[in-house]
Amino acid sequence: MKRLLLLHWKHSLKRTYKKGDRMETYTGKSIFNGIATGKILFFQKGQQPVTRVKIQDTEAELKRYEEASSLAAEQLNALYEKAVREVGEVNAAVFEVHAMMLEDDDYVESIRNMIATQQVNAEFAVASTGDNFAKMFQDMEDEYFSARAADIKDISERLVNILSGKDSSEGIGEEPVIVVADDLAPSETVQMDKEKLLAFVTRYGSANSHTAILARTMNIPALIGVEISESWNGKMAVVDGYTGTLYVDPDEETLNRMEQKQEEDKKARELLLELKGKEDITAGGKKIRLYANIGGVKDVGSVLANDGAGIGLFRSEFLYLESEDYPDEETQFQAYKTVVENMAGKKVIVRTLDIGADKQVDYFHLDKEENPAMGYRAIRICLDRKEIFRTQLRALLRASAYGDLAVMYPMIISVNEVREAKAMVASIKKELDEQGISYGDVEQGIMIETPAAVMISDLLAQEVDFFSIGTNDLTQYTLAIDRQNMKLDNIYDSHHPAVLRMIQMTVENGHKQGCWVGICGELGADLTLTETFIQMGVDELSVSPSFILPIRKKIREMK
C-alpha cells in the first residue's frame, strides 16, 4: 500500500514539476529511525475557538443546527458499528450514549432557545450549552454522572466542528499520512488509527516523552523540534528518521534516494529476521530474556513478529487513555486475556495504572498541579482511589487464568505501598475463590524508578518476585531533569554514572533476595550498554518490539 502510494506520487511529480522546483528541507531530532513518504496532515487540537455572532435569520440558523445534529448522529452510528466490529459491544457503547445525549430534550431545547431568543449563531449556542451542561454534570456527586461531563464536551465539539466546516470526526482519514503538529499528548497519539500513520513530526515534545515512546512502539519514524507550518497541510513529504530530516514537496532525486534507503532498511530488517527463533545467549553462554514493551492489544502482533520471549511492560494506562470513561472490569479483562492468550504461555507483565503527569485522562478529573511528575500519579492514585485499582486487579487476576500473567506496580517509594497493593490482591483472590472464579499463579513485582526504591531495594526485594527498572523516570528523578522538557534533552543522560550505579545496586539487592531484575525503560534498548547490563547480571531487557532482533544480534555476537 505504502509503496503503491510512493510510485503514484513519483509518477505525478514527473508530470507536474521538475526536480528541485520547490522542495523545502527541515531538520529536527529523530526519535525513531525509518523512512516515511506520504501526504502531510496538519493536526489541529480538538477544540475549535467559537465566537459569538449575531444572526438575523433564526429559522435558517435553526435549520443549520438540525442538519449538523443529523450528520453528527449518522457519524456516531457509523462509529458505533465500526467499534462493535473492532472492539466489541461493551467498548462501543460510549458512541451509543453519545448519540442519545445528542438528542437529549434539555440539551436540544437549550441550544434551540439560545438561537431563537438570543439570535446567536449555532456554533455559539452549542458551545455555551455544552459548557453549561458539562459543568452541571461535573458538579454532581455521583461518579457516573460527573464522568458524563466529558461526553457532553465531546458531542458539543463534534457539532461545532461540523457547523464550522472543520469536521475532524473522521480522524486522520482513509489515506495514510504524516502527522504534523505543534505537540501531541499521549491521549491524542493513542487515539490515532495506527494503520493510517506514516510518521510524526512535531515542533515540541521531548525524546523521552510518552508520545516519543509510542512512536517507537508503533515502529514509525518520528521527528521533534521541527519548525512546522500549517501551510504544509496536504503537501507531500518524506521523513528521514535516520538523519532527522523532513523534505516537504520532495524533488524526484530525493524521492529516489529515499526509496533506495527504504529498500536498504528493508533488507537490513530481513537479515535480522533470520535471527527469529534463535536464543538470546552470548557466545560465552550467558542468557538474558528479551521481552517487549507494549501499549495495548494491537501491539502484540509486532511482539510476535519480532519474536519477543514475553512482554516485560504492558503500559495498561493506555487502555484508560483510549477510553472515554473508566474501562470496566469486563473491558479490561478482555484486553488482558487477549494479550495473554495471544502470547500463548509466554510471560506478560502488566503494569498497573500509571496515570498522571503527562498521561492525563479527562474523566479522572485530576487537579492541575505545580509539579505533576512528582504529584498525584500512578500507585498513589490507585491506593487512594481503591475502587479504580480493585477493578483493574480483579480483571488482571481473572485474565491470569489464561496464561502466564504477572503484575507490576509503578512509582513505588515504600515497603508499605507494596504491602498495601499485595493485600488488595490477596483479598481479591479470596473473593474470587468464594465466587468460584479461577486465576493463575501471578508473580508480583515493582518498577524501580525512584531513587527511594533503589536505596531500599534490599527491603523491597523481600516483598516481591521481581524488579523492573524504569530508567526513563529513574533518570528524571535521579538527575532532577524533567523528561518532558525538550530544552534539557541534551543533559538528560541515562548513561550518567549515578543512574548506572543505581541499576547495579538494584540488581545486587534483588539477587540477594532471589528477586529477578529487568530493565524496561528506554535505556534497555541502548546497544552500547547491552554488554554492561549482561555483566551487571540483569536478567531481562524489555524494549520496543522493533529493538528485539538488533539486541539479539548484539548478544549473540558477544563473548
Ligand code: PEP
Ligand atoms: C520508565 O519510567 O522507565 C518506564 C518504563 O515507565 P514510563 O516510561 O511509562 O514512565
Ligand code: MG
Ligand atoms: Mg515510569
